[in-house]
Amino acid sequence: MRPLLLRLVFALALPVVLVAVWWVSSADSEDVYWPPLRTILETFPGVWTGERWRGDVLPSVLRLAAGYVLAAVAGVALGTLIGSYRRVRAVCEPVLEFLRAVPPPVLVPVIMLFAGIGDTMKIVVIASGCVWPVLLNTVEGVRAVDAVMTETARSYGITGAARLKDVVLPSASPQIFAGLRQALSIGIILMVISEMFAASNGLGFTIVQFQRSFAIPDMWTGILLLGLLGFVLSVLFQLVERRALGWYHGLRAAARRSR
Amino acid sequence: MLDVRGLRKVYEGAGRHVEAVRDLTFTVEAGELVCLVGPSGCGKTTLLKCVGGLLEPTGGEVYLAGRKVDGPPPGMAFVFQEYGRSLFPWMRVGQNVGLPLKRKGFDKGRRRALVADALASVGLADAAGAYPWQLSGGMQQRVAIARALAYEPEVLLMDEPFAAVDAQTRADLEDLVRRLWRERGITVLFVTHDIDEAVYLGERVVVLSASPTVVREQLKVDLPAERDQLSTRVAPRFAELRTHVYEQIQAAKRGAVTAGTDKPPPH
Numbered sequence: 001m002r003p004l005l006l007r008l009v010f011a012l013a014l015p016v017v018l019v020a021v022w023w024v025s026s027a028d029s030e031d032v033y034w035p036p037l038r039t040i041l042e043t044f045p046g047v048w049t050g051e052r053w054r055g056d057v058l059p060s061v062l063r064l065a066a067g068y069v070l071a072a073v074a075g076v077a078l079g080t081l082i083g084s085y086r087r088v089r090a091v092c093e094p095v096l097e098f099l100r101a102v103p104p105p106v107l108v109p110v111i112m113l114f115a116g117i118g119d120t121m122k123i124v125v126i127a128s129g130c131v132w133p134v135l136l137n138t139v140e141g142v143r144a145v146d147a148v149m150t151e152t153a154r155s156y157g158i159t160g161a162a163r164l165k166d167v168v169l170p171s172a173s174p175q176i177f178a179g180l181r182q183a184l185s186i187g188i189i190l191m192v193i194s195e196m197f198a199a200s201n202g203l204g205f206t207i208v209q210f211q212r213s214f215a216i217p218d219m220w221t222g223i224l225l226l227g228l229l230g231f232v233l234s235v236l237f238q239l240v241e242r243r244a245l246g247w248y249h250g251l252r253a254a255a256r257r258s259r
Numbered sequence: 260m261l262d263v264r265g266l267r268k269v270y271e272g273a274g275r276h277v278e279a280v281r282d283l284t285f286t287v288e289a290g291e292l293v294c295l296v297g298p299s300g301c302g303k304t305t306l307l308k309c310v311g312g313l314l315e316p317t318g319g320e321v322y323l324a325g326r327k328v329d330g331p332p333p334g335m336a337f338v339f340q341e342y343g344r345s346l347f348p349w350m351r352v353g354q355n356v357g358l359p360l361k362r363k364g365f366d367k368g369r370r371r372a373l374v375a376d377a378l379a380s381v382g383l384a385d386a387a388g389a390y391p392w393q394l395s396g397g398m399q400q401r402v403a404i405a406r407a408l409a410y411e412p413e414v415l416l417m418d419e420p421f422a423a424v425d426a427q428t429r430a431d432l433e434d435l436v437r438r439l440w441r442e443r444g445i446t447v448l449f450v451t452h453d454i455d456e457a458v459y460l461g462e463r464v465v466v467l468s469a470s471p472t473v474v475r476e477q478l479k480v481d482l483p484a485e486r487d488q489l490s491t492r493v494a495p496r497f498a499e500l501r502t503h504v505y506e507q508i509q510a511a512k513r514g515a516v517t518a519g520t521d522k523p524p525p526h
Contacts, residue, residue, distance in 0.1 A: 148339055152339065254392040
């Protein structure tokens with residue numbers, strides 16, 4: 001139990017310090033834009049009522065989930081295809097480099113022209129930003145499958161779908177997960193941005209509304225909530241990753257021990 | 260069982276033309292244990308990959324039980340030197356051994372029985388639930404051997420399988436191969452650069468020349484079938500045979516040309 005307790009202390013120490021610093025430094029702030037943390041926390045329960053959760057938080061999270069899953073599926077599928085065939089890679093690589101270099105928020109106005117201003121637009125925006133790290137990492141992971149493993153699979157007649165499922169994708173999975181992790185933070189950013197352009201609900205929309213109506217403490221609660229959302233999602237991600245990549249972490253630890 | 264005729268392999272690279280294997284002809288009878296030994300860098304691995312259908316030869320043919328090999332045939336199983344990279348680290352030992360069996364269309368019960376049997380015969384009956392990286396190097400190579408056994412191949416191809424394990428483990432694994440060969444009556448083609456290993460293991464030793472490789476000599480190992488690390492390795496006949504193979508390899512390194520013979524050195 002002790003190591004767990006110690007880890008908890010380590011994990012919580014810095015956040016506690018930061019919150020304390022925020023609390024003290026803002027305690028008697030008169031600045032309208034920099035309200036005391038105390039005020040923000042007092043405002044929080046009144047702002048984020050059940051109705052807000054249903055009407056704003058849930059739609060945001062659902063759009064994020066839809067865009068993210070879309071990006072993950074498309075990224076892994078295309079990445080596997082591109083990574084597996086040298087010819088396809090040669091054709092796609094320059095285009096990929098270009099598309100990757102375009103900052104995703106720039107796409108929002110463009111996608112609005114095609115997809116309107118509804119949920120579809122937001123999901124497409126999120127997906128089109130999230131797909132790149134997944135895609136590029138999958139390409140690298142699929143390319144890097146060990147030569148001996150490839151030959152082993154071939155010599156035992158493990159080909160086609162079985163090869164993909166049992167050899168290529170598991171072998172690439174550490175890199176795929178690295179891409180998925182990057183994509184998650186990009187997804188949250190794009191979720192907010194897409195709601196700032198043209199929306200009638202959502203977290204980003206609500207925060208902008210608060211700011212425009214000078215409900216500054218309310219705006220701060222929204223920012224706080226976004227931070228918490230990001231934190232919860234990253235913890236969830238870590239849980240999934242630890243399960244899926246248990247073998248990888250064990251392998252790495254074993255390699256370190258034997259060195 | 261295994262028939263290699265006029266095998267030739269040339270690697271064509273950017274402006275480079277490397278003849279790795281020039282002309283190899285030899286056969287392995289059903290139930291035989293044949294060791295291929297040659298100087299370092301003589302194209303042993305290239306040769307074995309051509310035999311196993313992993314590489315396409317530039318010339319010549321390989322026949323397995325009368326059928327021409329073009330691509331890895333279902334009747335061959337490979338044991339690679341790099342056990343750590345040949346076992347899949349995301350699968351447990353049992354899954355690793357059982358994976359190739361799915362292709363054979365066996366039902367779950369049959370697969371499980373084959374896996375359990377193969378693991379038991381390499382002395383790893385309890386390890387099915389472990390990950391390969393939780394095992395020592397020698398145990399990992401045992402898993403690779405079990406995977407090959409469970410596959411029930413007509414010919415087992417082993418590419419310097421014990422080159423990366425320590426000497427004691429190597430001795431154990433050599434005895435394991437001898438025992439499995441005798442118990443199961445499988446056909447084994449074993450590639451090594453270790454002369455002692457070749458003589459200790461093989462019923463026949465095929466000595467290869469330096470690259471571009473040809474067969475330099477084929478030598479029948481007339482040691483008793485019952486071999487053990489202590490008495491066999493100090494037997495006078497073992498010393499004679501290993502000295503003979505050693506001289507052949509040394510001569511091969513110098514590039515001396517002697518006609519290949521089938522005659523063993525005189526008693």
